[in-house]
Amino acid sequence: MKLLHIEWLKLRKYRAFWLLVSLFSGIFLLWNYAINNSFLKLGGGPVNLLSNSYSFPSVWINMGYIYSWFVLFLAVFVIISVSNEFTFRTNRQHIIDGMRRIDFLHGKALLVLSMAIGATLLYSFSAFIFGLLNGGGNPIQNMETIVYVFLYTLNYLAFAGLISFFIKKSGLSIILLLAYLLFETIIVNVINHYFETFVGNLMPLQSTDELLPLPVMKSLSAMTSSVSHDSPIYLSILFGVGYIAIYYFILRNKMLKTDL
Amino acid sequence: MSSILSIENIKKSYHVVQALKGVSFEVPKGSVFGVLGPNGSGKTTLLGILLDVLKADSGQFEWIGYPNDFTARKNIGSLLETPNFYHYMTAKDNLILTAHIKERGLEDVDRVLQQVNLYERRDSKFSTFSLGMKQRLAIAGALLGKPDILVLDEPTNGLDPVGISEIRDLIRSLNQEGITVIMASHLLDEVEKVCTHVAILKQGVLLSSGPVSHVSNDEEWIELSASNKQTLANALTNNPLVKSIRVEELIHIVLQPNASIEGINTYCMQQGIVLNHIQKRKRSLESKFMEMTK
Numbered sequence: 001m002k003l004l005h006i007e008w009l010k011l012r013k014y015r016a017f018w019l020l021v022s023l024f025s026g027i028f029l030l031w032n033y034a035i036n037n038s039f040l041k042l043g044g045g046p047v048n049l050l051s052n053s054y055s056f057p058s059v060w061i062n063m064g065y066i067y068s069w070f071v072l073f074l075a076v077f078v079i080i081s082v083s084n085e086f087t088f089r090t091n092r093q094h095i096i097d098g099m100r101r102i103d104f105l106h107g108k109a110l111l112v113l114s115m116a117i118g119a120t121l122l123y124s125f126s127a128f129i130f131g132l133l134n135g136g137g138n139p140i141q142n143m144e145t146i147v148y149v150f151l152y153t154l155n156y157l158a159f160a161g162l163i164s165f166f167i168k169k170s171g172l173s174i175i176l177l178l179a180y181l182l183f184e185t186i187i188v189n190v191i192n193h194y195f196e197t198f199v200g201n202l203m204p205l206q207s208t209d210e211l212l213p214l215p216v217m218k219s220l221s222a223m224t225s226s227v228s229h230d231s232p233i234y235l236s237i238l239f240g241v242g243y244i245a246i247y248y249f250i251l252r253n254k255m256l257k258t259d260l
Numbered sequence: 261m262s263s264i265l266s267i268e269n270i271k272k273s274y275h276v277v278q279a280l281k282g283v284s285f286e287v288p289k290g291s292v293f294g295v296l297g298p299n300g301s302g303k304t305t306l307l308g309i310l311l312d313v314l315k316a317d318s319g320q321f322e323w324i325g326y327p328n329d330f331t332a333r334k335n336i337g338s339l340l341e342t343p344n345f346y347h348y349m350t351a352k353d354n355l356i357l358t359a360h361i362k363e364r365g366l367e368d369v370d371r372v373l374q375q376v377n378l379y380e381r382r383d384s385k386f387s388t389f390s391l392g393m394k395q396r397l398a399i400a401g402a403l404l405g406k407p408d409i410l411v412l413d414e415p416t417n418g419l420d421p422v423g424i425s426e427i428r429d430l431i432r433s434l435n436q437e438g439i440t441v442i443m444a445s446h447l448l449d450e451v452e453k454v455c456t457h458v459a460i461l462k463q464g465v466l467l468s469s470g471p472v473s474h475v476s477n478d479e480e481w482i483e484l485s486a487s488n489k490q491t492l493a494n495a496l497t498n499n500p501l502v503k504s505i506r507v508e509e510l511i512h513i514v515l516q517p518n519a520s521i522e523g524i525n526t527y528c529m530q531q532g533i534v535l536n537h538i539q540k541r542k543r544s545l546e547s548k549f550m551e552m553t554k
Contacts, residue, residue, distance in 0.1 A: 002360075009357045014348055084346070092313045093344035097361040097401075098334030101312065260313040 003107040004114060007081075016080055024073035025122055031070075032063055036130060055136025060145040061215055063127040067119075068212040071153055074115055075160035079173045082108055082164035092260045105255045109248065112161055116153040123149050148211035151240045155208040162247040165254065181205065198231040207231075207239035263324055264289040264409060264440050265310070270319035272305055272464075279305040281464040282319065287442055287457070292435050294451035294472075295444040296549060297461035303444035304340070306461070307413050310442075311338055323409075334362050337402030338411040343394040347387040351378055351397050354386055355404060364405030372400040375430075391418040399427070403434075410434065412443040416450060428454055448549055460552055467552045475548060482521060484511045485537040486528070495531050496524075510537065 011017045034040040036054045053062060085091040085104075094104050124146050131139055163180075164173040184203050191200030201210050210231055265287040272280040280302045287293045295303045308314035310321055312329060323332030345354040355369045373379040376396040381389070389397065395418050402410060415431070416424040431441050431454050445451050451458060452472065459469035468475050486492040493507050501519035506512040515524070521540060528535055 006357065006360050009353070009360060010346060010349075013353065088346055089342065089344040090346060092340070093358075094361055095313050096311045096333065096336075096338045096340060097358055098330050098332075098336075098363075099361050100330045257315065259308075259315055 003103055004110045007107050007111045010081075010084075017077060020073050020077040020080075024070055024119070027073075028067065028070045028122070029126055032066055032126065032130060035066065036134070053134075054130045055134035056131040056139040057137050057141035057143075058215070059127050059131040059134065059136075060142035061213075063123065063130065064145040064149055064212040065214050067123050067149055068152060068209065071119065071156045074119060074153070075156055075177060076174055078112055078115070078157045078160040079164040079177065080170045081111060082161055083168055083170040083173055086168035087170075095260060101255045101260075102252065105251055108161060109158075112157045113154065116150055116157055119153050120146060120150040145212070148208070148237075151237060152208040152212055155240045155244055156205065158244050158247045159204060162251060165251055201231040202235065202239045204243045207236050207243060210236040211240070262289050263287060265321065265323055265442070267306075267310075267321045268319055270306065270309060270321060271317045272302075272309060272314065273317055279464050280309075280316070283461070283464070283466045284319075285459050285466060285469040287440065289440055290435070290438055291457045292431060292441040292443070292455045294455035294458040295442065295461065296446070296448065296451055296458055297444075298446060300463070301461040302464040303446075303461055304413055307338075307340055307411055307442075307444055311336070311340060311411060313340070332409075334364075335405075335407055336409045336411055337404065337407035339395075339398050339402050339415055340411070340413045343398035343401075345386045345394070345397065345401075348385060350383050350385055351389070351400075352382040354397070355401060358401045359404055362405050368404055368406070372403045375403060376400045392420060392423055395419055396423070399430070408439065410439055410441045410443075412441065414445055414447075415443055416445075416447065424450070460549060462552065481512050481514050481541050482524065483537065483539045483541055484513065484524075484528075484535055486533050486535050488533070492528070492533050492535075495528065495533060499527070501527060512541075 031040065032054070053059070085094075091104060095101055099107075127145075128139070160173075160177055163177055164170065167173040167176060184205055188200035188203050188206045191203075192198060201207065211233065263286040267286070268284050269282045270280050270284070271278070271282050283302070283306060295306060297303050305314060309316045311333060323329060323336075326332035326335065346357070349357070351373065352369060355372065356366055359366055359369055370379065370382075373382050376399050378393065378396055378400060381393065386394065386397065395415075399415070402412070410431075412431075416427050419427060428450065431443070435441055435454075435456075441454075443451070443455070455472050457470060458472050458475050460467040460475065484492060484496075489507070489511065493505070493511055496502050496505050496511065496513055501516055501523055503514045503516050505514075513524070515521075521538065525535060525538060
């Protein structure tokens, strides 16, 4: 808790933090409101690839997919938070002032974990309220999406943290993250296409992306392709958790052994 | 005098450059210990290793009297290279953060801000500070919680002459309160003014260490002159009291260990030579340093 409190002291008066958190929460809620009320559509005429079914139980999956777009705001903040330490050289100062090297990493890990919990809570409450407003079936069904949202967020933010620990500059880290997202999408599809498999889906970010699919796309994909590119959920979870552990051990090794 | 820091055979390389080539020395408790050396001699690297921001390739060091190195660092006030603070935070908020890391009481924040004359600007953002003010805030951070040891790297960098003098006085007064000060500097004058002990580094090699008086004054000489310089020079050449003689504008002699200034003066009088100048000279730290690091 002490490490988290130290991270909080850095954030409480940091405008960029409040701006990005507000953008994330505000636009996420507005988008869902707009889709729910059919102001926002994807497709022409009566066709809408975005499902506006916000009743239970589909609201969990629907909003989970929409949520997956918005995590980028939080990832950008994680990058800024880590690279600030290198820019201001406060990573060195913390160690000089008596913080253990590993605790510096743990402080950032706790920040990422807290942001993932906070964002998951926002998703959960808002999905629940949209569900209540729209009525429908069993609210418990599909509720496991909350866990998927959490794992997705944690993987995404931890990956952003990994990049910024190595790149150390916020602008370059953000560009690299975006470039990687595009690159990974290509690689995933190339692997799946040429090897007629779902192995591509087990790439670092795609592994947890698979947990929050666009419902319509999954149905279309199932209808048009003879080979299923859907990876089993348990594999996505396993790889997601595995990747997070790998990021941690890479950074742990870096923190303990290299010059700051 | 017991030691507060023991350094043993520390080596550190950056790729092909060997920054420290097996440095060992001890820092006595309660001393003002200067680490001297020209640019690139390894001073900052050494301090960086002692504060765990750099990793030594081999060798070890121990902050004596502390259970582990991070507990020691919490009791060390440090100023390494540039002042490192969050630009978007105020002076006070930055120090509150430092106090949390050092596990020190927040009541000390105002005290140190007053001590470095920044109390009036406590609510200004760090980004609005001048270089001198940033340096003073870093000193405030170092003084938080009344540390046992101060580690300062070029502490007068960026300060005006008044600021430099204030820092010198601060170091002296803190030392009188029992705080051990370890400072790296290439400003020999500064070191000679405040340091009790010194280690001289050159290209990663320790050339000398010990009390300033031992390092700088291992040789003394006497300047002499008389109205008849040649007569004086003749009298002192091959004299049993004199170890060596050099005749320049003045005559410089180094005495034998058993000789004294009084003895020389008496001898000259007995020879009928009246000295019009006699002065004991000590080798300054600067001249010693220049000679060692040539």
